[in-house]
Amino acid sequence: MSEQPGVAVARLPVAYADTGAAQLGFSLDAALQEPLAREDGKINGITVSVRLLGASHQVVVDDGARRICETVACLPDVTSALPENFQESGYVFSSRIEKVTEHQLVALVEQLGVRVTEQMASGNPSVMGVFPGDPHAVTAIVSDSSAEEISWHTWHTYPQAGEVVITTSVINRGAARA
Template structure:
């Protein structure tokens, strides 16, 4: 099942400290889910605390990775709203939600992770809305993926959402 109840406290406690690193060494994920591309190669979704790492492998090409975490090895001190690299694009946003909408989003993401192929989710102790969710699908010879990092607060919570596309 691609929804994991992780018995660790999340390493990232605020979406404001997330950063982006491409093709950098990442710590070992707490949970992973591998997706095979119909044309060869694979994408591995990985949860790092309340952050993520995604690794793409393409037949005959160099691997690619995206890490969004508070420990991402980069000189940037924040997650950019937009990033480009050869064959790669990322957009990100951070939104505040009231309690009902935050809980509803967490429940929907948990359902998708539990029921749908192409999804990986990890929940953390203390609050069932403390969640990291990732979803991916092939896109031509490459991949598209989306991520949600949910940070509960006293009256709702913050959601950091990313959308990425990679083409070999």
């Protein structure tokens, strides 16, 4: 799948560029990348685009006046290390790396497939991509919203290293419209 909307789990056509959590970087101003899979939607007039890259993910939130482009990836122009915590103008980001066993990883990937499907059904842009070579090498993005904020969570699994990178991002709706 390249960009077929409405498909919860995409079989990605290329191997992932990053092979471990330490390779991921963070940026709010990296150039838009051509996604391998994406889901777009509107949440109360604010466009949310969740995008899977061979190098990990981008999430673009745009209200017409302000655009935030979160990139967590292994790319040449994403040179800042992945922060544990970051905050700027109503946007909050956090990340953590968890060590997992093979059994835990299998259960997590199964749960992510269900969660992505449920969130898509409720109208929140969400997507999960499975990379070739290992059915547990996935990147998943799940968006959600409330009256006050738009949020998304991502999971980047590395079966060969027994690692999962989990990120959480929140934008205060007032800040997205500021």
